[in-house]
Amino acid sequence: MCGIAGSYGWPGGGPVTDRMTTAVAHRGPDGSGRYSHRTAAGEVHLGHRRLAILDLTDAGAQPMVADGLALTYNGEIYNAPDLRAELQAAGVRFRGTSDTEVLLQAWRRWGPACLPRLRGMFAFAVFDERTGELTLARDQLGIKPLFYLRRGERLLFASELKALAGELGDQLEIDQTALVASLLYYWVPDGRCVYREVEKLPPGTWLTIRPDGEVRHARYYSLREVAEEAAHAEPPDLHEV
Numbered sequence: 044m045c046g047i048a049g050s051y052g053w054p055g056g057g058p059v060t061d062r063m064t065t066a067v068a069h070r071g072p073d074g075s076g077r078y079s080h081r082t083a084a085g086e087v088h089l090g091h092r093r094l095a096i097l098d099l100t101d102a103g104a105q106p107m108v109a110d111g112l113a114l115t116y117n118g119e120i121y122n123a124p125d126l127r128a129e130l131q132a133a134g135v136r137f138r139g140t141s142d143t144e145v146l147l148q149a150w151r152r153w154g155p156a157c158l159p160r161l162r163g164m165f166a167f168a169v170f171d172e173r174t175g176e177l178t179l180a181r182d183q184l185g186i187k188p189l190f191y192l193r194r195g196e197r198l199l200f201a202s203e204l205k206a207l208a209g210e211l212g213d214q215l216e217i218d219q220t221a222l223v224a225s226l227l228y229y230w231v232p233d234g235r236c237v238y239r240e241v242e243k244l245p246p247g248t249w250l251t252i253r254p255d256g257e258v259r260h261a262r263y264y265s266l267r268e269v270a271e272e273a274a275h276a277e278p279p280d281l282h283e284v
Contacts, residue, residue, distance in 0.1 A: 045105070045117040046070030046092035047189075048201040049168050051177045051252055052085035059199070059210055064090030066206035070117070078106035078113045082175040084196050084254035089115040089168060102139025107147050111172040114147045117202055118165030118187045126160065155180075155249050158263045166244070168200060175254040183264040185233075185246025192241045196256035207241055215240060 046067030050056035060077060068075070071092030078089040091105040096119070106115040120126070123142035126149055131137070135148050142163075149157040150169050155178070164186035170177045179200055181189050191200040192207055201207050208215060215238040221231045231237070233245040244250060247264030 044070050045094050046202045047090065047115040047117050047166065047168060048206055049087070049089040049115060049177075049199070051087050051198040052082075052254075053197045053199055054085075056086045056088045060088035060090045063199070063201045063206040063210055064092060066209050067202050068092050070094065070202060074104060076104060076106055078108060078115070078170075080113065080170065080172055082254055084175060084256075087170050087177060089113055089170060091115045100139060103141030103143055105143060107143050109144075109147055110151055112147060112151055113170045113172070114143065114150070114167060116143050116146055116165065116167035118163060118167070118182065120146060120161055120163040120165065122160075122162040155261070155263065158249060166202065176251050178249055178251040179244055180249040181244045181246055183247045184266065185243075189244045190236065190241055191244060191250070193252070193258070194240075196252075196254070198252050204236060204238070204241065208238065 046064065048060055048063035048067060050060045053059055057079060064075060064077065071094045073095040074093040076091050080087045089106040093105055095103060106113050120142040123145040127137065127145050130148050130152065137144055146167065158180055163182065165182045166187035166189035168177060168179050177198065179189060179191060181187065188202055189200060190204050190207055191198060199207055218235060218237055218239040221235045221237050224231050225237065234242050236243050248260060248262045250258065250260040252258050
């Protein structure tokens with residue numbers, strides 16, 4: 044478990060990101076870091092609290108930066124060895140053994156098309172210095188959390204809701220519908236949370252914000268669609284097993 048946080052075009056984004064990263068420090072006791080870059084939309088900051096598992100060296104430290112991409116990531120990619128082998132066969136050279144580097148290189152090569160290929164649990168933010176775009180993404184089943192708040196061309200994100208709530212305080216209004224759903228069903232519908240302005244990135248989706256404020260988002264995986272396909276599929280011939 045790691046903790047991620049960041050800001051895009053947010054006034055005072057550096058200190059804001061540091062405070063939000065500190066708010067999720069319990070998720071990553073093995074190290075911390077912050078990446079900063081200036082764009083046409085203002086400054087971009089990515090924060091990270093590290094729980095080192097696969098690569099205990101500095102080669103696995105985050106935020107990880109390579110070839111104009113910066114990544115802060117929480118999770119584990121189970122098929123990272125297979126993806127690493129495929130990328131190496133295509134000429135990619137790795138510095139360490141972390142799945143973070145595999146994810147970064149997979150994004151560099153395939154962009155959002157890499158997401159359906161990932162097997163695991165993850166939430167991450169990747170910034171492209173060339174385009175000035177920030178992308179948030181979450182795993183297929185939403186195992187790893189990711190919350191964000193957008194105001195026009197500005198955006199904040201964090202692994203935990205309390206990081207955003209602690210930063211914005213009384214500026215946030217309670218979403219009564221979400222609160223009632225939480226009390227009745229112990230669950231809040233995808234995309235909503237207890238604060239009106241704050242959203243959960245739904246499972247199996249990605250969101251990109253551009254310097255001009257344009258936001259694009261898409262779903263790359265739907266459990267409902269998978270279930271419907273399975274329900275209409277021909278049953279296996281057990282005699283062949």
